[in-house]
Amino acid sequence: MVENDLLSPAIKGTSNVLTASKELGVKRVVVTSSVSSITPNPNWPADRIMNEDCWTDIEYCKQNGVWYPLSKTLAEKDAWKFAKEKDLDIVVVNPGTVMGPIIPPSLNASMQMILRLLQGCTDTYQDFFMGLVHVKDVALAHILVYENKSAKGRHMCVEAITHYGDFAAKVAELYPEYNVPRLPKDTQPGLLRAKDGAKKLMDLGLEFIEMEQIIRDAVESLKIKGYIS
Secondary structure (H helix, E strand, O other), rough: OOHHHHHHHHHHHHHHHHHHHHHHHOOOEEEOOOOOOOOOOOOOOOOOOOOOOOOHHHHHHHHHOOOHHHHHHHHHHHHHHHHHOOOOOEEEEEEEEEOOOOOOOOOHHHHHHHHHOOOOOOOOOOOEEEEEHHHHHHHHHHHHHHHOOOOEEEEEEEEEEEEEHHHHHHHHHHHHOOOOOOOOOOOOOOOOOOOOOOHHHHOOOOOOOOOHHHHHHHHHHHHHHOOOO
């Protein structure tokens, strides 16, 4: 069931796009992956900030039923394999938790997360990488890596590397009128915080929108769309 619902569509969908791109003579393809293909990885050195060199531990995901990161990891690895075998120039963007103004007709998982938090949900998401990023910055990141031929490899796309507890505390600070729970400070054991987690994109000129503004844009959009009052 998991393979049919999550793994196969992720892998085949990416493969189909790359195949069509190669057949049509596309020169460079920007692949949208995820930080979920970077973490979780319990074997990553505890004293080292996570970066593009890190890959999600496939066996860990299988053993613990962490299927979404597994699907993103397998899809990205397949993309790199295809690029090497078919001599296709690809560059990858690995967005974190994408929030901001709501565009699709229904909420995605990231926006559901902040909605549940505003409603008092106390989940801490141990296997979750809280790298927040504004949807506008994700779009800009794709343009930057496409237009800059010096851009190579993977590009973590996050405003900073933080814990979910940091995010919850900031939401509670900005919106005290909601029942936002007070969570433990370190909700992602072993994850080192870093302001410059997306250094490769910053070197290309991307100036990330900070957490406070991302949260404000997300919450105001939830209000406008009627999800909260």
